[in-house]
Amino acid sequence: MNGEDPQERPDSIRTVINGLERYNPEAAGTLEGYLQLQCEEKFCDCNANRALLKLYQLNPDRIKDEVITNILVKAMTQFPSPQFDLAMHLLSPSHSNPAPTSASELAEAVAKLRALNAQLEGAQYERFWATMESDEDYADLTTDIAGFEEMIRVRIAQLISQSFREVDAGVLEKWLGLDDLESVTKFVTETCGWKVDADGLVHIPKNPENEAKKTEIREDVTVDMFARQIKRSWEETV
Amino acid sequence: MSTFQNGMAPIRAMEDDSDVEEEALVADYKEQVQYEDLDDLDNNNNALSAQQPDDLQARLAQAAQPLDFSAPLETKFQSYDAYCSLFHFILNSDGPVDLEPPSYYWAWDVIDEFIYQFNSFSTYRARIARQGNSDEIQMLRENPNTWGCYSVLNVLYSLIQRSQITEQLAAMKRNEEPMAVAGEYGSKNLYRMLGYFSIIGLLRIHCLLGDFSLALKTLDDIELNKKAMFARVMAAHFTTYYYVGFSYMMMRRYGDAIRMFSHILVYVSRTKNFQKNAQYDSITKKNEQMYALIAICVAFQPTRLDDTIHTALREKYGDQLLKLQRGGPESLPIFEELFRTACPKFISPVPPDFDHPENNIDPIEHHLAVFMDEVKTNMWSPTIKSYLRLYTTMDLKKLAGFLDVKDDELRSWLLVNKQRSKQLRWTDHGLLDGELVNVNDLDYALQGDLIHISEAKVGRKLVDWYLRNLSRTYA
Numbered sequence: 118m119n120g121e122d123p124q125e126r127p128d129s130i131r132t133v134i135n136g137l138e139r140y141n142p143e144a145a146g147t148l149e150g151y152l153q154l155q156c157e158e159k160f161c162d163c164n165a166n167r168a169l170l171k172l173y174q175l176n177p178d179r180i181k182d183e184v185i186t187n188i189l190v191k192a193m194t195q196f197p198s199p200q201f202d203l204a205m206h207l208l209s210p211s212h213s214n215p216a217p218t219s220a221s222e223l224a225e226a227v228a229k230l231r232a233l234n235a236q237l238e239g240a241q242y243e244r245f246w247a248t249m250e251s252d253e254d255y256a257d258l259t260t261d262i263a264g265f266e267e268m269i270r271v272r273i274a275q276l277i278s279q280s281f282r283e284v285d286a287g288v289l290e291k292w293l294g295l296d297d298l299e300s301v302t303k304f305v306t307e308t309c310g311w312k313v314d315a316d317g318l319v320h321i322p323k324n325p326e327n328e329a330k331k332t333e334i335r336e337d338v339t340v341d342m343f344a345r346q347i348k349r350s351w352e353e354t355v
Numbered sequence: 356m357s358t359f360q361n362g363m364a365p366i367r368a369m370e371d372d373s374d375v376e377e378e379a380l381v382a383d384y385k386e387q388v389q390y391e392d393l394d395d396l397d398n399n400n401n402a403l404s405a406q407q408p409d410d411l412q413a414r415l416a417q418a419a420q421p422l423d424f425s426a427p428l429e430t431k432f433q434s435y436d437a438y439c440s441l442f443h444f445i446l447n448s449d450g451p452v453d454l455e456p457p458s459y460y461w462a463w464d465v466i467d468e469f470i471y472q473f474n475s476f477s478t479y480r481a482r483i484a485r486q487g488n489s490d491e492i493q494m495l496r497e498n499p500n501t502w503g504c505y506s507v508l509n510v511l512y513s514l515i516q517r518s519q520i521t522e523q524l525a526a527m528k529r530n531e532e533p534m535a536v537a538g539e540y541g542s543k544n545l546y547r548m549l550g551y552f553s554i555i556g557l558l559r560i561h562c563l564l565g566d567f568s569l570a571l572k573t574l575d576d577i578e579l580n581k582k583a584m585f586a587r588v589m590a591a592h593f594t595t596y597y598y599v600g601f602s603y604m605m606m607r608r609y610g611d612a613i614r615m616f617s618h619i620l621v622y623v624s625r626t627k628n629f630q631k632n633a634q635y636d637s638i639t640k641k642n643e644q645m646y647a648l649i650a651i652c653v654a655f656q657p658t659r660l661d662d663t664i665h666t667a668l669r670e671k672y673g674d675q676l677l678k679l680q681r682g683g684p685e686s687l688p689i690f691e692e693l694f695r696t697a698c699p700k701f702i703s704p705v706p707p708d709f710d711h712p713e714n715n716i717d718p719i720e721h722h723l724a725v726f727m728d729e730v731k732t733n734m735w736s737p738t739i740k741s742y743l744r745l746y747t748t749m750d751l752k753k754l755a756g757f758l759d760v761k762d763d764e765l766r767s768w769l770l771v772n773k774q775r776s777k778q779l780r781w782t783d784h785g786l787l788d789g790e791l792v793n794v795n796d797l798d799y800a801l802q803g804d805l806i807h808i809s810e811a812k813v814g815r816k817l818v819d820w821y822l823r824n825l826s827r828t829y830a
Contacts, residue, residue: 118606118779137512140505164568171566175504175704197774199607202725206565206605209703210721211714231728239732240770243763280773282802288766318803329800331809336816346825 119195120161127151134168145172145179152187156262161191163200170207177209182223185212187261189230194268196237197276205231226258242273246294270294274309279326286317414441415457419464422472428491431476435501438469442510445549446517451540462548463588466556469510474563476502477702484707484715492709504704508560511553517541518550524576551584555591558598563702565722567602571786574599579615579786589626590638593619597641599786601699604648605722607729609656610794611781616645616652617664624663646671647697651690654679655733656778656794682737690730694723736772739765740797743808751804762804769806773799 130151133144148169155161166188173180185208192200205213205227212227233255236245249255249266259265270293277284277292290301298317305311305319312320321327340347418441422434445452456462480502483491500506515521519541523533540546554573561570577583579599585591600615623642649664650672657680660668668676678689701718708714742754755765776795781788799808 140508167566167568171564171569174564177705197771199605199729202729203568203606205725206567206722208721209705210716210718211708213721213724235728235732238729238771240767240774242767276770276774280770280799280801282800284801285803291763327800329798329807329809332798332811334796334811334813336814336818338818342818342822346822 118163118200119198120163120192120200122164123160123162125158125160126162126165130162130165134165139168139171140175142172142176142179145169145176148172149181149184152184152191155191156187159264159268161195163192163195163204166191167204167207170204174207174209180223182226183261185223186226186230186258189227189234190259190262190265193230193234193237194262194265194272196234196272197240201234201238226254229254230258237269240276242292242294245269246291249294266294270304271308274305278309278311278321278324281321282323282327283321284319286313286319289319411454412457415454415461415465419457419461419468421468424475428494431472431479432498432501434472435476438472438510439506442514445545446510446513451543451546453543454545456545456548460588460590462545463552463585463591466511466549466552467590467594470507470556470559473502473507473560474700474702477704478700481703481707481715481717484709485712485717487712495706496709499706504564508557511556511560514546514549514553515557518546518553520547520550520554521576523547524551528576528578552591555585555595558602559594559699562598562602563699564704565701565718567605568787570598570602571606575785575787593623593638593641597645598699600645600648603786604652605726607655608779608781608789609652610658610778610792611786611789613649613652613656613658613660614781616649617661620645620649620664620667621661624667643671644697647693650676650679651693651697654682654686654690654737680737682734684734686734687727687730691723691727694726695719698722732771733775735768736775739768739772743797743799743806744810746806747808749806749808751801751806754806766801769799769801 129147133139133147138144148165151162151165152169155166169184170188173185188204189201192204195201208227212221212224213231229252233245233248236242236248249259262268273292277289286298286301286305289295289305290298293301293304295301295304301319302313305313309321311322314320414437418438422430426434445454480495483495517540519536519538522536523541526533526536534542537547541550554577557573558570561567561573574595577585579595580586585595596615596619600612600619603609603612603615620642623638646664646668649660649668652658653660653668653676672693675689675693679686679693698719701722703718738758739754742757743749751765751769752762755762758765760768772795776793776798777791778794779789780792780794782790793811796811796813797808798811799806801807
């Protein structure tokens with residue numbers, strides 16, 4: 118699973134999340150610091166972040182709204198993956214289903230992030246960028262995460278390369294949330310190493326995913342599979 | 356106590372699903388049921404010869420007794436206190452307590468009942484908070500720590516640590532003698548059994564709190580195979596597979612979830628003829644739930660099921676399964692219905708907000724809503740798969756015309772379906788490990804607006820069929 122156990126995780130954090138220390142309310146500080154580091158250094162440790170959410174679940178008085186939203190945004194960058202949902206499951210129901218009368222700020226923010234995540238999970242990339250533009254709140258919610266937009270853009274490009282051999286630059290412009298064809302050309306040639314031809318068609322190099330080769334799943338038969346029968350028949354004759 | 360010793364025999368690292376193994380376990384189980392009375396007799400003798408005070412034996416027996424669901428709040432409080440003092444006695448006496456468990460099932464029954472009462476207490480407390488019954492609210496307000504999540508977790512973790520069960524299981528995995536690392540507590544049956552079943556208890560609690568990956572991680576030291584210790588207590592066997600399967604499903608590992616549910620359902624169908632009635636009744640409900648969960652998983656990931664399972668699934672949920680597999684918005688209520696009937700009774704780990712009854716949302720609604728996000732994301736996959744299957748190349752605009760959707764919409768559906776065809780599948784080691792495999796028999800790539808489609812042909816799987824019939828013939 119993406120972003121589950123990154124190499125960047127220091128030993129001190131490993132000790133916390135693998136032992137009973139993960140239940141110590143005081144460990145929240147350490148994990149919050151680690152989240153901060155993830156936001157700055159552009160890596161993601163959803164496993165450790167869930168330990169933090171768990172502490173909040175058990176000790177609601179310690180909850181810091183912006184930590185929860187940062188964890189969700191970090192999990193979102195791993196799309197498509199269950200990471201965002203796994204984090205959601207650890208929130209209190211009142212954070213995800215705001216009561217109509219008393220919606221807290223946190224509940225509203227979570228609802229917004231959930232909608233954003235659904236767009237990424239549903240490969241509605243154009244809508245995602247439009248949503249990001251639609252309200253200043255989105256910029257506020259993602260501001261702590263260094264390089265958020267760029268990470269999303271690179272991830273989208275990576276996913277496209279797994280499904281497409283050729284794709285229209287106009288389509289890419291919308292999906293990558295870029296302003297004009299010029300920046301699309303710049304992004305796909307410099308960041309992705311793809312080629313753009315004169316007709317504005319982007320060529321993506323072959324990879325195992327975008328080949329869609331015909332395969333036949335055959336059964337491998339080995340002697341081992343029959344070991345029991347052979348043993349049995351031998352025993353019976355003896 | 357001979358059965359008990361067998362259960363602790365070093366676990367051979369093997370994943371063997373052959374009929375012969377199954378047969379052996381079934382036979383073993385039959386034997387166990389028949390000799391159980393004899394076992395009890397033995398234990399009584401043991402207890403007498405050790406001359407333990409009756410009072411203590413009574414407390415041990417009491418801890419394993421189910422509490423009536425409709426028991427008044429006072430009784431639930433008392434029961435909590437009784438557990439606390441019993442566990443305190445077991446864990447914090449001067450050195451290990453010299454006690455034999457009253458029966459082979461005792462340790463499982465105690466942990467099971469302890470968690471069941473915690474679960475139903477939490478559910479009850481949340482309901483009272485929503486409804487607002489003043490007398491009881493006052494009492495619950497004054498005792499926020501009764502049946503508190505931290506104390507329940509504390510009991511389970513303490514039992515695990517005291518018994519050194521983790522170390523023992525690790526030793527068994529290495530084919531070494533567990534007693535060498537068991538310590539003065541862990542070498543006693545009482546502690547070892549309580550420690551072992553506390554691990555399964557943790558699996559359950561983490562799942563009830565919505566921490567599905569931690570739930571699976573908890574079982575790192577236990578190998579899920581027919582030689583595992585829990586397999587000797589039917590209810591434990593059953594519970595373990597239900598919660599592991601459910602956690603896999605919530606982590607989108609549908610293949611692994613189906614494998615778990617199928618394993619246990621096949622086992623139950625093979626043993627049901629000689630289950631004791633009372634035990635079997637309690638299993639029946641979970642049985643139905645697991646069929647519902649299989650239906651959900653199969654809808655996400657079409658899979659060839661075991662014949663027994665397939666037939667039973669069609670009998671129980673035939674109509675629903677058809678609708679799930681067709682996808683689209685009409686399938687959503689069915690997903691919700693099946694999830695509601697089959698999910699564990701999720702709880703919130705902290706006391707509810709008694710002052711604002713409307714803020715106390717049932718955790719089931721929360722988990723369902725998050726789960727449904729993923730269902731909605733995937734709901735068009737069956738539709739596009741059914742079309743793509745008919746062609747080797749197809750123009751995107753033409754297909755969009757067939758489906759009456761915009762080009763952009765269709766591109767998203769195609770991307771989603773393609774992305775979801777990669778799934779982690781368990782092969783070895785911990786339950787969370789696995790390798791990425793392609794689970795879809797349909798693959799495609801887009802060249803601009805041209806969809807190239809290729810279908811993976813699955814050759815007939817003959818070995819399994821052959822082995823099954825062979826063992827039937829010679830049985």
